[in-house]
Amino acid sequence: MRFLGRTCLIVLSLLPAVSTQRDGSSVVGSDQPLIASPGEDVTLPCHITPSLSAVNMDIRWFRENINILVHLYEDQKDQTDVQDSDYQGRTDLSKLGLLGGILSLTLRNLxxxxxxxxxxxxxxxxxxxxxxxxxxxxxxY
Structure with missing residues (x-):
């Protein structure tokens, strides 16, 4: 099982951090995995480069492969009524950060x-x- 887990981590680390580009702008995640412990808070990095305001954009955070909606920012506000119940009350998107194109999501109580x-x-x-x-x-452990 450990071998399989490590193999998955290696494969996942090869995923591109930048997946879409247009007109010179792109959304960038992290090319390195974040490692944390249960109960901690973590900020999942993501931003638009070059910097541009995302205040009027729709921002959607979701888990890959299982398409779980983690957080939705739409119409200039968080839409918590549609997010997966496992994440309700545990996510935060910085509205101030959106001004500079920062899309990072804080996830609490891991x-x-x-x-x-x-x-x-x-x-x-x-x-x-x-x-x-x-x-x-x-x-x-």
Missing amino acids: RPSDSGVYSCYATDGVWDGQGKTELIVRGQ
Whole structure:
């Protein structure tokens, strides 16, 4: 099992941090996995480069492969009523950060089940971009 887990980590680390580009702008996640412990808070990095305001964009954070909606920012506000119940009350997107194109998501009170690859997707209706960040929550020993 450990071999399989390590193999998955190696494969996931090869995923591109930048997945969409248009007009010179792109959404960038992290090319290195974040490692944290249960109960901790972590910020999943993601930003638009070059910097541009994302205040009027729709921002969607979701877990890869299982398409779990982790956080939705739409119409200039958080839409917590549609996010997956496992994440309700545990996520935060900095509204001040959005001014500078920072799409990073804070996830509080981590659980081992939070491990996985997260995608942040931003769109203004014409342009869109997506970045990925891997989170590894160490199990309790």
